[in-house]
Structure formats: C-alpha cells, structure tokens
Amino acid sequence: MSVPSIVVLAFVAHSLLTLYGAQSTFSPTTPKAWCMNRTRLPNWMLHRSVVSPVLVLVLLLSGCQSEEASDKPLRLRMAHVYEVSSPTHAYGTAHLAQRLKQVTSDLDVTVYPAAQLGTEAELLEQLVAGELDLAISGPSFLAMWHPPLGVLDAAYASRDLDQMLETARGEDMAPHWDELRKRFDVRVLDTWAYGSRHITSNIPIRNPTDLDGFRLRMPGASVWQASGAALGASPMPISFGEVYLALQQGIADGQENPVPVIKAMGFHEVQKCLNLSGHIQSSIQILMNERTWQRMDTDQQAALMKVVKELGEDVYRGTVEDEQWLIEEWRKDGTMQIVEDVDVDAFRKRAAEYFSSGYAFSELYNQITSEPE
Incomplete structure (x- = not known):
C-alpha cells in the first residue's frame, strides 16, 4: 500500500x-x-x-x-487423489515444497495427497472456487468441461508416453488448454505422465477378438467407456476401490492400468496375465487457479513453472523405470504371465475406425494419429 x-x-x-x-x-x-x-x-x-x-x-x-507484504511468501494449497506410493506423488508432488524452497523464498506450498480433501470432481470444484490453488486431474474429467480434451484418454491416440507428452505440451492441445483458462479460470501448468495402460486378465489377450464379451473394468467417464468399446471389450464402470473385489469374485474379467498401479493395488494377486497392449498413454494435468496465478509476480511464476516441469521429468523417469523393473521381476518369478505378442496394430486400427467420427475430439484424434512418427 x-x-x-x-x-x-x-x-x-x-x-x-x-x-x-x-x-x-x-x-x-x-x-x-x-x-x-x-x-x-x-x-x-x-x-x-x-x-x-x-x-x-x-x-x-x-x-x-x-x-x-502479505504476499511474501505466497502460501499455496495443492490437493490430489493419488496415493503417496504412486509415482505422481512419490517422484513428484512429495518434493514440490522442498524444490520450491531451493529456488525461491517467496512461495510456500502444502500438498494434500490421497484424496484427503475430496474426490477428483470435488477438488476441481474447490479449484474453480479458489478454495484450492493447485490440483491434479486427468483428461477425462477435464473433458466434462471441454469435450475435445478427452482425446488424450482415447485408445491409441498416442503411440507411447513420449508422443503423448509432446502432443499435450504442443500446438495441437494449446488452444484447448486455453479454453479452460478462459471459461473456468483454470490454468494448465504442465502435463505429467501417468503411465502406459495395459490389460490384465486370466487368459491371454492378443487381439480384439479375444475381448469379445470380455467384461473389462474401465473408469466410469464416457471417454474411458468408449475406449473400452473401441478395443472390442464390454466395458464395466466399477469404482477404483472396488476393482480388486470385482476381479476376485469374477464380476469383471479384467481391468487395465499402468503396471505400477497394478502392483500398488494388488491386481496381480487376482489376475494371471499382463497383456502389454499399451492402449492408452495416460496423462495427468497440473492445474492452477488463474486468479492465484495472476497474484504472483513474474519471478514467482517462473519459479513455480521451473519446479513443476522438473518434477514432471522425474515422474516420467520413475514411472518408466518402475514399469520396466516390475515387468522383468514378474517375468522371472512367474507372478504373472507377460503376454508380449499383442497385435497392437490390430487394436490400433480398430480404435482409429471407432473414433474417426462421432466424437467431440474426432477431428483432433485424426489429426494426432496421422502425424508421422
């Protein structure tokens, strides 16, 4: 003053x-x-x-x-739903406060993991209302606000995690992230890798015909359910906390997730096969309330962006290394049968036909999948 x-x-x-x-x-x-x-x-x-x-x-x-004076340091609150053992937190948000302190004394952040402050939908509501400064969500949730964003959770939109990250951080997606900022005061700071999603089952899954009548648990969001159908399965919307029991009791025939998540949730205990389909290169977005962003000066903004991007690289490396290590361990000790000869081209072709029209993201899907390797 x-x-x-x-x-x-x-x-x-x-x-x-x-x-x-x-x-x-x-x-x-x-x-x-x-x-x-x-x-x-x-x-x-x-x-x-x-x-x-x-x-x-x-x-x-x-x-x-x-x-x-009251803005120094600026105290931020961040929340997400991922468990403390997940790569998202273990390699990422668990270190956010410490990393920020190394580059600036003007920012301080408290992170609330493991859904301490609510579900993903509730955290997004709190973010928009300004009750939270930072949150994490995935494309399927954000697609409820801006449907084209669902493309990142559509089956075989990306070949691998590297292409997914390049797409999410590139010109194709930039206008769509900007829509969130304009309409909801939510800024996307960065996209982090969540992992390559693979199908688990009690029988080998090598091509789309093997999924005929297969009750595949998928998250309930419409994009996920569509991706299950695009693979040739009969998708089932079962809440995440109930998946283990559903697999154990035979309510669902299988599920799909990144390998570290499969390990963390114990799905390998109730499924025999890990089918390396890599059908979705899963991502999460680091979100910030735009009004909070505008309160920060340019040095604070630069410091936060630097740390968020560096942690994103740490999460990527940790996720990939964890997957490689677990697959090798399971192959050696027989924890699961590792089905490597999955006809990915057949799955990709089916998904491309399924999503080529009729969806809010179809044009964007066609554009991304047609880009040269």
Missing part, C-alpha cells in the same frame, strides 16, 4: 469517526478496511478532539499489512 493511499484512508477514517462519533470499542460493523475493529483503544485516544489523521495513519501502519 503506497503512502498516498494510506494518507487518503487516514482522512476518510477521520471524517467517518467525526461523523459517527468514537466509541469505547469499535463496532463490529466498522469497515474492515480500517483493520481496527479488533483493536481496543484507551478512552483518551478515542476522544473526538484527539482523533486525528496522524493517529489513524499510525493505526493503519501498525495494524494493517500491505498487500505486497
């Missing part, structure tokens, strides 16, 4: 006090901008003849902090 602004406020306060008369304690209705409603003053200071602009100026300076 500049000195001229304080002087103006002092004279306004003096005029109002003269008009309404000073009280032994300030009324709860006293304007909060004075920052004096919580202060009890000696009676001699409240006598009309004593109250002056100088006194009010002193009170303002002693009782109110300027906006600039």
Whole structure:
C-alpha cells in the first residue's frame, strides 16, 4: 500500500469517526478496511478532539499489512487423489515444497495427497472456487468441461508416453488448454505422465477378438467407456476401490492400468496375465487457479513453472523405470504371465475406425494419429 493511499484512508477514517462519533470499542460493523475493529483503544485516544489523521495513519501502519507484504511468501494449497506410493506423488508432488524452497523464498506450498480433501470432481470444484490453488486431474474429467480434451484418454491416440507428452505440451492441445483458462479460470501448468495402460486378465489377450464379451473394468467417464468399446471389450464402470473385489469374485474379467498401479493395488494377486497392449498413454494435468496465478509476480511464476516441469521429468523417469523393473521381476518369478505378442496394430486400427467420427475430439484424434512418427 503506497503512502498516498494510506494518507487518503487516514482522512476518510477521520471524517467517518467525526461523523459517527468514537466509541469505547469499535463496532463490529466498522469497515474492515480500517483493520481496527479488533483493536481496543484507551478512552483518551478515542476522544473526538484527539482523533486525528496522524493517529489513524499510525493505526493503519501498525495494524494493517500491505498487500505486497502479505504476499511474501505466497502460501499455496495443492490437493490430489493419488496415493503417496504412486509415482505422481512419490517422484513428484512429495518434493514440490522442498524444490520450491531451493529456488525461491517467496512461495510456500502444502500438498494434500490421497484424496484427503475430496474426490477428483470435488477438488476441481474447490479449484474453480479458489478454495484450492493447485490440483491434479486427468483428461477425462477435464473433458466434462471441454469435450475435445478427452482425446488424450482415447485408445491409441498416442503411440507411447513420449508422443503423448509432446502432443499435450504442443500446438495441437494449446488452444484447448486455453479454453479452460478462459471459461473456468483454470490454468494448465504442465502435463505429467501417468503411465502406459495395459490389460490384465486370466487368459491371454492378443487381439480384439479375444475381448469379445470380455467384461473389462474401465473408469466410469464416457471417454474411458468408449475406449473400452473401441478395443472390442464390454466395458464395466466399477469404482477404483472396488476393482480388486470385482476381479476376485469374477464380476469383471479384467481391468487395465499402468503396471505400477497394478502392483500398488494388488491386481496381480487376482489376475494371471499382463497383456502389454499399451492402449492408452495416460496423462495427468497440473492445474492452477488463474486468479492465484495472476497474484504472483513474474519471478514467482517462473519459479513455480521451473519446479513443476522438473518434477514432471522425474515422474516420467520413475514411472518408466518402475514399469520396466516390475515387468522383468514378474517375468522371472512367474507372478504373472507377460503376454508380449499383442497385435497392437490390430487394436490400433480398430480404435482409429471407432473414433474417426462421432466424437467431440474426432477431428483432433485424426489429426494426432496421422502425424508421422
């Protein structure tokens, strides 16, 4: 707050006090901008003849902090639904606060993992409302706001994680991320890899015909259900926490997830085969409330972007290494049968035909899948 602004406020306060008369304690209705409603003053200071602009100026300076001062450090709150053992947190958000402190003293962040503050949908609501500064979500959830974003969760939109990240961070997706900022005040800071999704089952799955009548558990979002159908399966929307029991009791024939997630959730205990279909190169988006972003100065913005992007690379490496290590371990000890001869081309062709038209992201899907390797 500049000195001229304080002087103006002092004279306004003096005029109002003269008009309404000073009280032994300030009324709860006293304007909060004075920052004096919580202060009890000696009676001699409240006598009309004593109250002056100088006194009010002193009170303002002693009782109110300027906006600039209160913004250093800027304290941020981040939340997501991923477990602490997941690559997203273990290699990423668990280190966010520490990494920020290494590059700036002007930002401080507290991270709430494992759905401590709500479901993915609830966290997005809190983000839009400004109750959260940062959150993480996936394309299928964001597609409920802007349907073309669902393309990143469509089967075989990307060949591998590298192409997915290049697409998500490139010109094809930039206008669609910008729509979130314009319409919902949500800024996409970066896209992180979540992993290559593979199908587990009790029989080998090598081509689309093997999925005929196969009850494949998929997340309930419409994009995921469409991807299950595009593979040739009969998709089932079962909540994540109930998947293990559904597989154990035979309610579902199989499920699909990145290998580290399969391990973390124990799905390898109730399924015999890991079929390396790589049908979705799964991603998550690091989101920020736009109003919070605009509160930061350019140095704070640069520091946050630097750390978020660096952690994204750490998450990518950790995810890939975990998958390779687990597959090799399971192959050696027989935990699961590793089905490597999956006819990926047949699955890709079927998915391309399925998504080529009729979806809000069809044009974008065709554009991405037609780009040369």
